[in-house]
Amino acid sequence: MQLNTNSQLVCVNSAMILIFFMIISFVAIAGWMPPLSPELNADQVAEVFRNNTNRIRLAGLVMTIGAVFLWPFGVAISEQMKRIEGQLHHPLANLQLATVTLTVGAIFLAGMLWMLCAFRPERAPEITQIMSDLSWFFFIGAIPPAVIQVLAIGYCVLIDHRKTPVMPRWFGFCNLWIATGFLVGEGVFFFKTGPFAWDGLAAFWMAAFFFFGWIIVTWYVVRQAILHEAAEAKSLSAQGVA
Amino acid sequence: MQNLLNDKATHIWLLLMGLSLSSWILSMQSSRATGFVSIAIILVISLFKARLVLRNFMDVAEAPAWLRYSVDAWVLTVFIGLLAFFS
Amino acid sequence: MNTASKKLAPHISGEASMWILLLGDMVIYALLFFMYGYDHRQEAALFRESQTTLNAGFGFANTLILLTSSWLVVMGLKSAKTNQRASAANFFKYAMLCGAAFGVSKFIEYGLKINSGIELTDNSFYMYYFLLTGFHFIHVIIGMTTLFFMRRHVLGENFSASSDNSISGLESGANFWHLVDLLWILIFPLLYLIG
Numbered sequence: 001m002q003l004n005t006n007s008q009l010v011c012v013n014s015a016m017i018l019i020f021f022m023i024i025s026f027v028a029i030a031g032w033m034p035p036l037s038p039e040l041n042a043d044q045v046a047e048v049f050r051n052n053t054n055r056i057r058l059a060g061l062v063m064t065i066g067a068v069f070l071w072p073f074g075v076a077i078s079e080q081m082k083r084i085e086g087q088l089h090h091p092l093a094n095l096q097l098a099t100v101t102l103t104v105g106a107i108f109l110a111g112m113l114w115m116l117c118a119f120r121p122e123r124a125p126e127i128t129q130i131m132s133d134l135s136w137f138f139f140i141g142a143i144p145p146a147v148i149q150v151l152a153i154g155y156c157v158l159i160d161h162r163k164t165p166v167m168p169r170w171f172g173f174c175n176l177w178i179a180t181g182f183l184v185g186e187g188v189f190f191f192k193t194g195p196f197a198w199d200g201l202a203a204f205w206m207a208a209f210f211f212f213g214w215i216i217v218t219w220y221v222v223r224q225a226i227l228h229e230a231a232e233a234k235s236l237s238a239q240g241v242a
Numbered sequence: 243m244q245n246l247l248n249d250k251a252t253h254i255w256l257l258l259m260g261l262s263l264s265s266w267i268l269s270m271q272s273s274r275a276t277g278f279v280s281i282a283i284i285l286v287i288s289l290f291k292a293r294l295v296l297r298n299f300m301d302v303a304e305a306p307a308w309l310r311y312s313v314d315a316w317v318l319t320v321f322i323g324l325l326a327f328f329s
Numbered sequence: 330m331n332t333a334s335k336k337l338a339p340h341i342s343g344e345a346s347m348w349i350l351l352l353g354d355m356v357i358y359a360l361l362f363f364m365y366g367y368d369h370r371q372e373a374a375l376f377r378e379s380q381t382t383l384n385a386g387f388g389f390a391n392t393l394i395l396l397t398s399s400w401l402v403v404m405g406l407k408s409a410k411t412n413q414r415a416s417a418a419n420f421f422k423y424a425m426l427c428g429a430a431f432g433v434s435k436f437i438e439y440g441l442k443i444n445s446g447i448e449l450t451d452n453s454f455y456m457y458y459f460l461l462t463g464f465h466f467i468h469v470i471i472g473m474t475t476l477f478f479m480r481r482h483v484l485g486e487n488f489s490a491s492s493d494n495s496i497s498g499l500e501s502g503a504n505f506w507h508l509v510d511l512l513w514i515l516i517f518p519l520l521y522l523i524g
Contacts, residue, residue, distance in 0.1 A: 168346070169344065169346045170346035170349055172346075173344075173346050173347050173349045173350040174349050174350075174353075176350050177349055177350045177353035177354060180350075180353075180354055180357065181353075181357055183464065183467065184357065184361075184464070187456075187460060190449060190450055190456075191450065191456065194368070194453055194456060195364045195368075196456065196460065201360075201364060202360075202361070202364065206357075206360070
């Protein structure tokens with residue numbers, strides 16, 4: 001039986017679609033670089049959604065579409081983690097997939113909430129403000145599942161003791177480092193100004209660097225692992241024929 | 243016990259403790275060190291301590307060149323950056 | 330004389346790729362220090378006034394505690410390399426106790442601050458004070474967990490002083506603990522000593 005790794009490659013490459021949609025939505029359409037300031041009062045927030053109604057609706061829509069492409073990427077990571085853990089029990093692969101689901105949900109809900117804010121922009125400003133706040137809590141502050149996710153990946157990579165590991169050990173330590181980087185974003189619930197607010201240097205810019213950096217590095221490493229698996233299977237079946 | 247006292251790590255540890263004490267005393271002229279000179283001295287002491295830990299406790303002194311240079315670049319960057327902000 | 334061993338080829342302590350985590354964390358902290366420095370410059374009067382409410386004695390005591398624990402870990406590693414397993418385990422245990430002492434001291438310090446009505450959100454200085462020491466404290470807890478497993482490994486049946494895996498694993502763990510010490514060496518003067 002010929003092993004087919006094409007569907008795994010489709011899954012892992014969806015990471016690039018995720019990045020593309022997120023940047024199109026956030027930077028090109030909404031123009032939120034940096035995000036809405038947490039310091040804005042209700043009237044100012046409502047005005048942003050009143051003046052850019054259809055733009056923000058579209059940005060939210062593109063963000064919800066982009067968010068779901070994180071799912072296949074998470075599946076590709078878990079498939080390779082299963083090669084380390086074994087086919088019968090693979091708790092870390094399952095944990096990774098479970099936690100990535102919440103991150104998908106957080107990005108998806110942020111997009112939904114932007115559309116909701118812009119759906120009836122003439123409503124009372126306080127209502128728009130609370131939904132806008134919630135969208136940023138999800139978008140920037142929903143970090144604990146992502147921390148558990150990268151810890152699960154890091155731990156799984158580091159317990160791989162075969163001669164040529166499925167994923168390189170530096171990638172394991174890199175995930176542990178990224179976990180510490182994510183933690184810096186957890187201040188968004190306390191501050192409206194400064195580096196730890198959701199538009200700040202630590203919570204927004206550093207978090208964005210770690211999130212997109214993690215996706216690109218993980219995409220590369222998991223893709224290499226899949227290609228390696230395919231080559232291995234090919235040489236095995238060639239031996240079988242001979 | 244004799245071994246412990248003769249060990250290089252023990253000497254480094256005592257030096258680190260002494261440096262910590264001296265920087266604390268230096269800051270006590272007023273309640274905080276505010277003058278440029280005393281701030282600079284405390285920063286030099288602190289980054290020298292950090293480098294001692296890196297080179298002697300984490301064995302960077304015996305590491306390949308890329309690691310020794312990375313660590314020194316970090317020490318130098320932190321020192322220059324902080325000195326600029328606090329001067 | 331150990332001059333012969335000194336002249337060996339370069340040797341990385343612990344696993345080489347572990348340095349991604351160590352150097353990476355040092356870079357994150359360098360950025361946090363620069364943010365603190367920047368805001369200190371913007372609001373110098375406020376920062377200086379707030380700094381006077383800190384008690385440098387706590388910071389100093391914590392520095393001594395962590396330096397001592399680092400030294401204990403170095404000695405523990407030396408014992409492990411010469412197969413003195415019981416002595417290595419003791420050194421690691423005392424280092425863990427130092428970590429616990431650091432925790433108690435932090436707990437008292439935070440308690441005193443909160444009792445005197447100081448909170449995280451009072452001003453920028455207290456934000457940095459609680460967050461820099463708080464993130465560092467997370468490192469202390471992870472480091473103590475690491476020391477616990479190092480002690481267990483050195484006493485366990487998988488340990489061998491001649492195995493590269495055993496020693497390199499212990500060195501990696503030890504380096505993480507030294508990182509905890511290293512970061513405090515800079516947090517201490519920044520928050521408590523200079524303004």
